[in-house]
Amino acid sequence: MxxxxxxxxxxxxxxxxxxxxxxxxxxxxxxxxxxxxxxxxxxxxxxxxxxxxxxxxxxxxxxxxxxxxxxxxxxxxxxxxxxxxxxxxxxxxxxxxxxxxxxxxxxxxxxxxxxxxxxxxxxxxxxxxxxxxxxxxxxxxxxxxxxxxxxxxxxxxxxxxxxxxxxxxxxxxxxxxxxxxxxxxxxxxxxxxxxxxxxxxxxxxxxxxxxxxxxxxxxxxxxxxxxxxxxxxxxxxxxxxxxxxxxxxxxxxxxxxxxxxxxxxxxxxxxxxxxxxxxxxxxxxxxxxxxxxxxxxxxxxxxxxxxxxxxxxxxxxxxxxxxxxxxxxxxxxxxxxxxxxxxxxxxxxxxxxxxxxxxxxxxxxxxxxxxxxADGAGLAHESAWRVGEEERTRLVDWPAAPVLAGEDATLDAILDTAFAGRELAEADIATLFDARGARAQRVFEAADALRRETVGETVSYVVTRNINYTNVCAYRCGFCAFSKGRQHAHLRGRAYELDLGEIQRRTREAWERGASEVCMQGGIHPDFSGETYLAILRAVKAAVPQMHVHAFSALEVRHGAATLGVPVPEFLLMLKEAGLGSLPGTAAEILDDEVRAIICPDKLTTDEWLETVGAAHRVGLRTTSTIMFGHVDGYRHWARHLLRLRRLQAETGGITEFVPLPFLHMEAPLYLKGGTRAGPSRREALLMHAVGRLALHPLIPNIQASWVKLGEGGIVAALKAGANDIGGTLMDESISRAAGGMHGQEFPPDRMEAAIRMAGRIARQRTTLYGEAPSRQKQRSYAADALAPRIEPAAGRFARVGSLAARQG
Structure with a gap:
């Protein structure tokens, strides 16, 4: 018995x-x-x-x-x-x-x-x-x-x-x-x-x-x-x-x-x-x-x-x-x-x-x-879709999900907790990421309903220009195909460093083409100092005082502070006084040191990122938040990342939006060595937007889909899975293109709005901080001239502005 x-x-x-x-x-x-x-x-x-x-x-x-x-x-x-x-x-x-x-x-x-x-x-x-x-x-x-x-x-x-x-x-x-x-x-x-x-x-x-x-x-x-x-x-x-x-x-x-x-x-x-x-x-x-x-x-x-x-x-x-x-x-x-x-x-x-x-x-x-x-759970991709590539289908693709028999009490309980605005458990968030077939569709539909309830039918975007002022970087992140050593011209182009005149020219051109923002990030040039970043800000504001400057990752901020010998909060105040308007929430990758030890072992830690971004919020600077996923990470890591963002936002309230960035594998060094997956599956990429909406509700109301990673078809799908923003027009996208992305370097307003209409939604041009874009800039953005050729001077051993060696010498 x-x-x-x-x-x-x-x-x-x-x-x-x-x-x-x-x-x-x-x-x-x-x-x-x-x-x-x-x-x-x-x-x-x-x-x-x-x-x-x-x-x-x-x-x-x-x-x-x-x-x-x-x-x-x-x-x-x-x-x-x-x-x-x-x-x-x-x-x-x-x-x-x-x-x-x-x-x-x-x-x-x-x-x-x-x-x-x-x-x-x-x-x-x-x-x-x-x-x-x-x-x-x-x-x-x-x-x-x-x-x-x-x-x-x-x-x-x-x-x-x-x-x-x-x-x-x-x-x-x-x-x-x-x-x-x-x-x-x-x-x-x-x-x-x-x-x-x-x-x-x-x-x-x-x-x-x-x-x-x-x-x-x-x-x-x-x-x-x-x-x-x-x-x-x-x-x-x-x-x-x-x-x-x-x-x-x-x-x-x-x-x-x-x-x-x-x-x-x-x-x-x-x-x-x-x-x-x-x-x-x-x-x-x-x-x-x-x-x-x-x-x-x-x-x-x-x-x-x-x-x-x-x-x-x-x-x-x-x-x-x-x-x-x-x-x-x-x-x-x-x-x-x-x-x-x-x-x-x-x-x-x-x-x-x-x-x-x-x-x-x-x-x-x-x-x-x-x-x-493999996908993030170690199973197979459902489709031929890959991040950054043109849409393609197989002759026999994965079938559409049939309707499930019966109820799903576990999934319903998780969704109810999310709609109530309560923090989800790590295991529950991982369960949402593992949703497949009809269950994944239920998660998409729930996120879309919560989006409608929270922010309505409007989809926003910002007219912006990327200015990546150098691709020289002292770090060797395994996912990055953008950064170059000073003399490594064979790695997808030569190393460069823009002078202040070229940064100002690009800023003025962006303003004339309707931009209300310049987004500036670069590699960590070993000879840059905090003065370099301050000089870049001053140059932009001198060229176009009205331009919002959205710039500098947490890593750049910490590098600048260290070179000047000042605390991070003090350096952030210096940046703000020089014209910094907000910070991109980049360099986050995956906020879990288990993953960071593999993909960026010499970069800042999870706690350092959270401390830096939190310090920015406390001095009055807003930031975005990002996740770069689909490499060596898994669903539990994604869940931890979202929970850390939620808790930071609960403490400081300074995050404007959550931006999922699917890993572009094609030229990533660690992928080429056989050490990573080929990015997330389409299901996973869409779920990151949906689960982000659910897990961060109501603290972070804006979920952004990246056209650079997803393409037009992908952003339309993301807009039906919880997203309400499709980012910036960019004008000069270079980081994803260096990694093998094929979706171009600019997504102008007319195409932005066509994609939004395709999703059955209402388009809105915004500012960086989600205000209304100036009417004059809107008019310019719809009739922009072609970009002039870029000038990218070769990088030397020493920085052109704010040289650390000169300061120490």
Missing amino acids: AAREGWRAGAELDAKEALALGEEGDLAALMMAAARVRDAGFGATVTVSRKVFIPLTQLCRDVCHYCTFAHPPKKGQRAFLTPDEVLEIARAGARVGCDEALFTLGDKPELRYAVVREELAALGHATTLSYLKEMAGLVLKETGLLPHINAGVMGEEDLLGLREVSASQGLMIETTAERLSARGGPHFGSPDKRPAVRLATLEAAGRARVPFTTGLLIGIGESRRERIEALLAIRDSHARHGHVQEVIIQNFRAKPGTKMAGAPEPSLEDHLWTVAVARLILGPAMSIQAPPNLQPEGLKALIDAGINDWGGVSPVTPDHVNPEAPWPALASLGVATARAGKVLAPRLAVYPRYLDDRATWLDCDVAPHVLRR
Whole structure:
């Protein structure tokens, strides 16, 4: 009875308690308990991998009595796919948005067939595994698809070799019942199906640190007790090594032309029983999968029984192991998942926890390929959209989210707290960022409703000019492609430093073109002093006294103060007296030192940023606030960042707006070294605006969408997800363009307002501090002349103005 009550409560089961489940016949109770355990580990998300199936060879030394995949050599038919054929399949998958290349093949056919040995020799290989390694490496290099390899029984050395070219590997245990290998059994004559050798491969994979897939094939003659024994063997191996990333519970399908063509197939109820028992034995953290094409009428029931994954589904290749069972379309799989109250999400061939610890689990040459496809939770991007790039779609894109079945009390409670203006918990904010499908749409709609309630239907923008006065920087931030060393002309252009005359010329030109603001930031030139920044301010105000100067990051402020030997608040007052009107909330990146230690280890800390911005507010200077996200960070870091901004605003009230800045990866040094993701997904980029609206309400009323990062289509979408501002026209955008952004350097007022109208909203030209733009400047902004050529004098060793060396010399 104790064991019975243990599983009902979702408790961890010892071997004796697990074996006792073999006598449990209350399927409904088992499924309810398993679903609770699954929900504790995976919540509302059910995953699927978009894959291509590459059957490298269908020859095998084994003769399983239920298999139609493997067959003897046929006259005139090659034993292996050629490299061109392999790449043709992989490229077809890449074109339609697949992430995984599933290599499936027979087990060591060269040990049985001379024709295989001859063909391998002609290909320059002695073994099937050697050729497989070459082909997996070719697919990874040429297409970026992540190889998942099912190559049969292998030793540790073989697994380590394939680890160099794959994200994950797998081998179904199928059964630990030795009797099924005896004469008359389904595995008779198949040496690689002996339980001991398959379990040895499972152990070797653990020692080799390979993220591994395994599982059971049910209905081939095993008993329920024997299924549990196999599950316990898998659990024990995983306990030793931590390498089993998913367990498949696959149902036997009888196939014509095999010795088991007349064998009875397991019923749906038997399949559900096994799934539920597997979940109860393996616990909440293990991914449990059932192939959807083998049980098409039982999809909702399988979710109800405790699965959290559908395995790999291909939009371009059949299931070569079960060719009679076509894959479901992703759209129909999404509908079936929604009917069970869950959301379908794409995943990678390697699961998030192994990507998080990639130094342990992934080869250093494979890990960058995985990172490029990952979102902030370690799953896959839903679409082909990338920050800073032109809009593009795949031939088979992620399906629109179907309406969810039932209520979502957890999400409703979080949204209710946000609407009430109360601070959300870190975990609740992270939950909002992890919203997918219909749940993400609910978050967007809630943020849009809160925006409407808070600031109405008006969308604002400011006519401004960026003036980046130098790209010389003493810091080496891993995300920055803008800054240059003094003599590094090969890094996307030469190092420059503007003189005061050019800054004044650009200021006057901006005023004549309708600007009410100049936004000025630059690299931290090692010879700049606080006097440099003061001189820049004075020059701008001398050129156009009416111009609002929005300038200097927290890092620049601290650098200037340090060089003058004055406290930060005192230097801020000096800047204000010289003409500074407000500060951009940049240099924030992610306000969490765990992330900053990776992307900008020599930059200011989280506390230093908060102290500097808070000091600006206390001397009467308003600031914006930003987040630069989508690199090495995760949802918990984003949540902490928002909470720190909220608490700062509650204390000082000096933040005018929140500006999400999705990471532009293309030219970022850390990305080029394989150390970051390729920016956030489109879902994540939009959620940052929506969650920002919800988490910062009512303290920061303005949420800004960046056209530089999102493009016109992206800002229209952001305006429907909580944003009410689309930033500045910029005139001279250079930082994002240096990072590889393709959305241009200016977004003039007519295009700004067209995008706003496209979102069904009302346009308003504003000042930096959200006042009404001067009418004369508005008129000028709609009829601006083309910009004159810029002058960017080469930077020297010493600053042109306010030289630190001169002050110290």
